Amino acid sequence: MILCRFCSLIQLPILLLGFALLSSGCSLVYDHKIQSNSGVLYSDHPKEVTTPYIERMDWSARGIQSYIPKSAQDISGVTVILSGEPADSGAVIRRGRPGFAGWYNGVFDMIWLSGAPDEDGKSILLELDSLDTFQHELAHHLTSGIPGIQRRWWLVEGVACHFEGGFDPGDGSFSIPPFHIKYYEKCRQELRRRGEARFVADLQETLEGNYGTFYSTDSELLYRYALSWGFLWHLLASFPEEDSFEDKIYQIAAMPAKELLLMTQGFVEDLSDRTREKLREYLPDPRLRRWAVSGLIRQYRASAQEIVDALEEELKQNDDPTWTWSQFVQMIGSRSLRWPRGLRNEWVLKFFDFMENATSAQKKQLCSEVVSSSRSFSIINAIVDCLESDDADLRAIAAKSLARISRQKTIVNPEFWMNAPDSLRQVEIDAWRDYLNRD
Amino acid sequence: MYFSQYFFQHGPSCFSLLNRPLIPILLVISMIPILPSCRTVQAPAVVVGENSWNREKDVVEYSIGLEKPLSAKGYLEWTTAHLHEKNLHQENPGYPGIPVYEVRYYFFNNRGYRGGYLGSVLWRRPIGDSEMLQHVSTILER
Numbered sequence: 383m384i385l386c387r388f389c390s391l392i393q394l395p396i397l398l399l400g401f402a403l404l405s406s407g408c409s410l411v412y413d414h415k416i417q418s419n420s421g422v423l424y425s426d427h428p429k430e431v432t433t434p435y436i437e438r439m440d441w442s443a444r445g446i447q448s449y450i451p452k453s454a455q456d457i458s459g460v461t462v463i464l465s466g467e468p469a470d471s472g473a474v475i476r477r478g479r480p481g482f483a484g485w486y487n488g489v490f491d492m493i494w495l496s497g498a499p500d501e502d503g504k505s506i507l508l509e510l511d512s513l514d515t516f517q518h519e520l521a522h523h524l525t526s527g528i529p530g531i532q533r534r535w536w537l538v539e540g541v542a543c544h545f546e547g548g549f550d551p552g553d554g555s556f557s558i559p560p561f562h563i564k565y566y567e568k569c570r571q572e573l574r575r576r577g578e579a580r581f582v583a584d585l586q587e588t589l590e591g592n593y594g595t596f597y598s599t600d601s602e603l604l605y606r607y608a609l610s611w612g613f614l615w616h617l618l619a620s621f622p623e624e625d626s627f628e629d630k631i632y633q634i635a636a637m638p639a640k641e642l643l644l645m646t647q648g649f650v651e652d653l654s655d656r657t658r659e660k661l662r663e664y665l666p667d668p669r670l671r672r673w674a675v676s677g678l679i680r681q682y683r684a685s686a687q688e689i690v691d692a693l694e695e696e697l698k699q700n701d702d703p704t705w706t707w708s709q710f711v712q713m714i715g716s717r718s719l720r721w722p723r724g725l726r727n728e729w730v731l732k733f734f735d736f737m738e739n740a741t742s743a744q745k746k747q748l749c750s751e752v753v754s755s756s757r758s759f760s761i762i763n764a765i766v767d768c769l770e771s772d773d774a775d776l777r778a779i780a781a782k783s784l785a786r787i788s789r790q791k792t793i794v795n796p797e798f799w800m801n802a803p804d805s806l807r808q809v810e811i812d813a814w815r816d817y818l819n820r821d
Numbered sequence: 822m823y824f825s826q827y828f829f830q831h832g833p834s835c836f837s838l839l840n841r842p843l844i845p846i847l848l849v850i851s852m853i854p855i856l857p858s859c860r861t862v863q864a865p866a867v868v869v870g871e872n873s874w875n876r877e878k879d880v881v882e883y884s885i886g887l888e889k890p891l892s893a894k895g896y897l898e899w900t901t902a903h904l905h906e907k908n909l910h911q912e913n914p915g916y917p918g919i920p921v922y923e924v925r926y927y928f929f930n931n932r933g934y935r936g937g938y939l940g941s942v943l944w945r946r947p948i949g950d951s952e953m954l955q956h957v958s959t960i961l962e963r
Contacts, residue, residue, distance in 0.1 A: 474961065502943075
């Protein structure tokens with residue numbers, strides 16, 4: 383009885399605290415509350431971090447809902463908690479702990495994301511992979527109403543991984559790629575490593591597994607996700623193309639486990655093509671070209687000629703060339719592409735021509751995407767020119783890019799490039815010109 | 822009066838009187854096995870090597886060899902003292918006249934034959950406030 387009284391004494395403040403937090407919508411704990419069409423976001427992070435999440439939330443929620451209009455119509459808004467130490471906060475980060483983590487709770491309709499700053503003091507939350515993980519968690523929320531999906535963990539994760547790959551084909555819409563590059567490669571890698579018999583056995587275990595077997599081993603989680611995505615991808619392809627995604631997923635969710643197990647064999651055959659070869663197939667397709675180009679640039683020994691041809695098509699068909707040139711900037715810094723003789727220099731000259739007349743916004747984006755590699759040195763003249771811009775932000779971004787690609791020491795303090803007197807900045811620009819003309 | 826006589830005369834309530842001197846003594850005795858490990862954290866940093874260079878004109882890097890790893894607080898305190906000692910808030914050792922924007926400390930364990938990376942501490946001058954460098958992050962290796 384004493385124990386009960388003690389417990390009730392402890393529970394009361396906890397309950398009161400919980401009630402206060404819920405009734406205040408977590409605004410007692412977090413500094414910022416941002417309301418959007420798709421939900422609400424709480425965070426201590428600055429606007430530079432929260433804005434990409436709000437934009438991604440609205441864009442991908444609209445996109446995912448368009449694929450599952452019936453299931454998503456009654457889904458309520460989501461609560462997103464963007465946790466973790468803000469950059470520049472004097473954080474203590476211990477290596478070995480996950481740098482970034484995402485989690486969805488269906489009971490509270492809540493997504494929790496946490497990310498620490500990296501060694502440069504930049505928040506890991508701003509990395510593209512972190513935003514994709516957010517899209518994965520948001521897909522969990524929006525697909526939770528699909529009948530028959532509940533507690534079938536391979537299907538829950540498979541559908542979330544399917545929507546995680548959603549991308550913008552260039553017109554601002556939300557498009558699902560023909561396959562998810564990361565999970566496709568993981569499936570192929572594990573198939574090679576483990577052999578077909580073990581791979582199929584793992585797939586069957588994943589399909590039949592409960593919550594514990596699916597999520598218990600952290601080191602196997604990416605493999606389980608890849609298997610879940612891969613098998614769903616295989617099943618979706620077996621339906622007539624004209625069927626909607628929602629109809630297909632309803633039928634898959636209604637399939638009994640025995641019927642699913644019979645369909646595992648054909649999956650291995652679907653994994654026979656190399657990623658690079660599969661991506662090449664989609665280069666001529668205007669709606670998939672961007673996706674195929676971004677994927678191919680990261681492939682080992684991909685042909686720069688084929689990518690450049692696709693970029694030329696993109697330049698012809700799109701009014702805004704920024705995306706195309708930002709892909710070129712990444713190609714220039716890449717060590718894995720195969721460049722035919724002369725093509726690289728030809729396109730470097732075209733890039734210089736573009737930069738001469740580019741807007742400040744375009745130059746800022748291109749400078750910030752310069753890859754930290756000595757190969758990017760070939761476009762250094764265009765970046766040094768940006769130091770003379772009237773746009774203070776562009777000067778600061780250009781100086782940071784120069785520090786990434788050159789051994790020539792410079793001043794990186796943005797305050798200097800934004801506010802120092804012209805004469806002082808000119809001394810630094812002259813030093814760069816002397817360095818580039820030293821031979 | 823002995824403790825046993827007092828105990829039998831007054832019962833367990835005698836503890837209220839005896840508690841006062843006994844509890845601190847018992848606490849000190851019970852802490853004896855833990856104290857040596859506390860000393861490791863409290864001991865001042867023993868620097869066995871220091872190297873510095875300018876990564877950029879306004880970015881200074883220090884490689885610090887330590888005899889033993891420090892706690893997160895220890896690294897922060899050591900770098901705070903080092904910044905003041907070298908006057909890095911106001912002076913740039915490599916490029917006089919150019920204020921330091923960033924100071925990066927990399928700590929290594931130099932004990933024995935095998936050195937090991939312990940962690941890093943980053944200080945940066947905040948935008949708009951040019952007086953003092955500010956602690957950005959401490960990253961500790963496991």
